[in-house]
C-alpha cells in the first residue's frame with residue numbers, strides 16, 4: 348500500500364517536470380534568436396498586431412480557430428470597433444460577421460501554385476515555433492537573387508513566403524564573412540575572401556586516409572598537395588577489366604595501357620580501372636556564411652518602429668495560439684487560494700473526527 352503511494356507520488360513529480368520543460372524549441376538552423384519579449388497582456392499591442400495581421404498577412408494566412416469578436420473582447424474593444432479590420436466578405440457579399448472564424452482571402456490551391464507551398468494556417472504557430480522564432484523570422488528576410496521572390500530568410504532557409512513587410516522595413520542585404528573551418532569548427536574569420544584564401548594557404552595540410560574495415564585511418568600527413576597526390580599514386584594499382592571481370596593488375600597506368608595495346612583482340616572492351624583505398628583530406632576549408640544583414644534601402648518605418656511592428660505581430664500570434672493564457676495565471680492563483688482555504692477546513696474536520704481516538 349505504502350509502496351504504491353510512493354510510486355504514484357513519484358509519477359506525479361515526474362509529470363510536473365515534463366510539464367515544465369519548455370514547448371517545442373523550433374529549429375532556427377543554428378541562428379541566434381533575439382528575444383521577442385512577447386507580452387500578451389499588452390492590449391494596445393495586441394490590437395495593433397491584429398490590424399497589421401489583417402493588412403499584411405491575412406490575405407494569405409487564416410487564423411481559423413479564432414473569431415473576431417473573441418479578439419475584440421480580449422483586446423478590450425467593442426464588436427463595432429473590430430469591424431475595422433474585417434475585409435473578407437461572406438457568401439451574400441456582405442462583410443464577414445464579427446462572430447465568424449478568421450479566414451484568409453486567397454484560395455489555398457492557387458496559393459500553393461504561386462508560392463510552392465500553401466500558406467499555413469497560423470492559429471498555432473505561436474506554440475509550434477514560439478515567439479522568439481516568429482519575431483526573428485519576420486525581421487530576417489534578405490535579398491537572394493537565386494530565390495523565386497528574390498528573398499531568403501536567416502531562420503527559414505529557402506522560404507516560400509515573399510517579404511511582405513518590405514515596404515515598412517526596407518531592403519536588407521546579407522554581409523558575408525569567410526570562416527576557416529577545421530574539423531567542423533571556425534578557427535578564424537575574415538571579411539574578404541582573398542584574405543581568407545591567403546590564410547588558408549598557410550594553414551592547409553593534406554592528410555592521406557585509408558578506408559579500411561575499421562573506418563578511416565590516417566596514413567600520411569603532407570604539407571603540399573603534390574606530395575599527397577604522389578603518395579596516393581604510388582599506392583594506386585591499375586586493374587585491366589574485360590566485361591566486368593578482372594584480367595590483370597599493374598602498378599602503373601602506363602603498364603596497364605601497354606597491356607591493353609599488346610592484346611589486340613577486341614581491345615575496345617578492355618577498361619583500365621584505378622584501384623586505391625586511399626583518399627586525400629584537406630585540413631582546412633573556407634565556409635562562406637552570412638555574418639549579419641544590412642539595411643541598404645530604408646522602408647516607411649525606422650528600425651525601432653519596425654521592431655515594434657514585428658513585436659506587435661509576434662504578440663498577436665502568441666496570444667492567438669492560446670487565448671486562454673490571458674486568464675490562465677488567474678485560474679492558478681484562485682485554485683491555490685481555494686486549496687489553501689480548503690486545507691484549513693479539512694484540517695479542522697480531521698481534528699474533529701480523530702478527537703476521541705487515542
Ligand code: HEC
Pocket residue numbers: 400403404405406407408462464465466467469472475476481484485505506507508509511512660
Ligand atoms: C503572399 C502570401 C503571404 C503573405 C501575405 C504572408 N505570408 Fe506567411 N507564408 C506564406 C507562405 C507561402 C508560407 C510557407 C513558406 C514555406 O513553407 O516555405 C508562409 C509561412 C509563414 C510562417 C511560417 C509557418 C511555419 O511554421 O512554417 C509564418 C510564421 C508566417 N508565414 C507569418 C506571416 C506573417 C506574420 C505575415 C504578415 C506580416 C505573413 N506571413 C504574410 C505566404 C504569405
